[in-house]
Amino acid sequence: MKNIMREYGAEALVGLLVIIATIGFAIHAWKKTGGGVAANAIHIKALFPNAGGIDSDSDVKIAGVKVGSVVTEKLDPQSYQVMMTLALDPTIPVPSDSSAAITSDSLLGSSYISLMPGGSEKFLKEGDTILDTQGSVNLMGLIGHYLNSSGGTAKTPSNDSSHQTNDKAS
Template sequence: MQTKAMRQRLDFAVGAFVLFAAVAVVFIALRAANLTSISADGGYLVKVRFDNIGSLVTRSPVKSAGVRVGRVKEINFINDEFVAEATLVIDKPYLFPIDSIFSIVSSNLLGGQYISIEPGSEEENVPENSTVHGNSAIVLEHLISKFLFDKAGE
């Protein structure tokens, strides 16, 4: 027979385990959605225009030297120029020279992409709310079709 005190301890242990499991599930969901590292200070906005963004999505990381320095806030199509424009939120402590190179690169073989910033050498930094041009994503399908057409032409 179980006493009332033993039953209460068992109920408490089971409740604590269920609560811990719920917190773990929420953390994993936030981590999978890239929401665990949103900074409170907001950072500053930079708009980057690309001819092709590939599979870049909002909330994709912005990295420099492999370190996350910001996020993609939104992606829009500029109808007048027929280009895509990614609005980046760069965290406040990070400043990049005005001649920095913004490129879309693949993070893994499954197609995940992020924006890489290669710092330039100018003394002037990229101003807040400025628009710069970036290097477009390399689309694997285009490379394969170009290779096949080149081989077929031989």
């Protein structure tokens, strides 16, 4: 047994150091990217007419900076809108008249909820609901609409002067 420890002790120690370093990097990345929801987060609700592209753990941002994440999403049976629960950072006060929109960074970017702060001196608190929302845009529907549209008014023989004939008798 002592021969095995002498022979492979250095390799085992290096392997242990690699495992510890990997765990350290994972914890550091988790903290830097805002992974998880803070235990003391403020939970608010928001109703969206369309929530395409948003899932649980999607980001909630103000001016491009992450301030929270989506905790749950479910269909509201009364309004047929998507009721989302958002967990927001309690250190960032969000005015109570703020609005929310589903947007993305780019054409291929992931979707997130963008909060636009209002001007109220009162702030959102636990259990409040944002009603001023804008759902996600159906990109495929917009592309299809653009491709299928003529881009202008169609000319008909009655309004096209190049097809008029001279009916004068000789």
